[in-house]
Amino acid sequence: MLNELRPALVLAVLLAAITGLAYPLAMTGAAQALFPVQANGSLVEKNGTVIGSALVGQAFTGEGYFHPRPSATTGADPADPAKSVPQPYNASNSMGSNLGPTNPALVERVSADLDRLKAENPSAAVPVDLVTTSGSGLDPHITPAAALFQVPRVARARGLAPDAVKALVEARVEDRTLGVLGEPRVNVLALNLALDALPRR
Template identity: 60%
Template sequence: MLQHLRPALVLLVLFTVLTGLIYPLAVTGIAQIAMPYQANGSLVEKDGVVVGSALIGQWFKSDRYFHPRPSATTDTDPNDSTKTIDAPYNAANSSGSNLGPTSQKLVDRVKGGVEAWRAMAGPGPVPADAVTTSASGLDPHVSPQTALAQVGAVAKARGLSEDKVRALVNAAIEAPFLGLIGEPRVNVLELNLALDQLKSS
């Protein structure tokens, strides 16, 4: 029995060291050398202070900023741990709403989103991502149409010309990966940081 047990224990220790220690350290080291920005969470800094990640959306409520798409993430109700409350862009609880197309709650939420959007952006078509949540609830991007439709409201709130703000949005549009994968998009956090720079320049 010992002759069978010894090789099993040796292999267990060997593969524990290889796959549990050496491999993770090697991958971490290579990532830190080859792409440190991505390996460390794609953190975005302003004046030397981390203000977020380019991969996780944030909730901007002020009219002075571009708004992200809605988020369906939740958190535990501080008053009753058996219930949840809305907590937009809660990175600790990535999730969609899981509400189906026949859900009255979903219909009411989208109708409310459309009304709020029209109050801000005016009449006209409402981009789908302006009133619907992403599957993760953490999407940091909006479509160029959603960003461009907010130009008038943001320019008015900041006392800037629409042409200047529109040029900023156009400069922030990211092309599909390799020109083929995904859709054109605008990172809302990075756009809003550029907007703050525009004001001070």
């Protein structure tokens, strides 16, 4: 019987060593050697302190900052851990909204966002990504149109010339990956960091 078991046991140990140790170590080593920034989470630092990741959105709410698209992620309710509450950009619970297009809560939220954005910039159409959530709830990017829509508010709040803020946005537009994948986009965290670096009037 041992003769029949030995090949199976040897193969199980060998496969465990290859797939459980050798392969992960090789991939980790290759990633660290070839793509160290991406392999470590694309972390963004400011003055030596990690302030976020280029791959995960953050909730910027100040008038002097560009705002990301809404997030539908949730987290545990501090008052009752058995329940969940909205927790935008919760990276430990990536998810989209399960609300259908006729759901009253979704309609109310989108309508309120539309009214607020129309009051913020009455002369422009509201880009759809400023009122809709992404599938992950963690999208760090907005469309160039969504960034340009916010230029008047940001310029007013910071006392900057709108043309200077617009030029900053246009300089931060990322093209399609490899020229064909995805759409042009603007990383909100990178844009806000560049904005903070501008001298105020």
